[in-house]
Amino acid sequence: MKRLVEFPTQSAENILVELEDLEPMSEARRRGLSTSSVVERAQTSFEDALEKAQPIASGLIGRMRSIADSPEDPARR
Numbered sequence: 001m002k003r004l005v006e007f008p009t010q011s012a013e014n015i016l017v018e019l020e021d022l023e024p025m026s027e028a029r030r031r032g033l034s035t036s037s038v039v040e041r042a043q044t045s046f047e048d049a050l051e052k053a054q055p056i057a058s059g060l061i062g063r064m065r066s067i068a069d070s071p072e073d074p075a076r077r
Contacts, residue, residue, distance in 0.1 A: 004039045007046035015046045 003021045006014050016039065042049065 005042050006039050007042045007044070007049060009046045 002018050005017050005019055007017060008014055
C-alpha cells in the first residue's frame with residue numbers, strides 16, 4: 001500500500017510525497033480513517049530531507065557519468 005507524507009517547506013508550503021509502505025496496513029485498521037488520518041506529517045522539512053538525500057544522488061549521478069564517459073570496451077566489438 002502507498003502512503004502520503006506531508007513535508008513542510010521553508011516557504012510555508014506543504015509538499016505531499018507518495019511512498020510505498022513496506023508494511024501494508026490491514027484493511028480492518030484502515031477502514032474508517034479520514035483522509036487527514038492517512039496523511040503522515042514528516043518530522044523534518046522537505047529541504048532538510050533533500051539535503052540528506054543529496055550525497056546519495058550526487059554519488060549516483062557521478063557513477064552514471066563515469067560509465068557514460070568511459071571508453072568503449074574493445075572486447076565488445
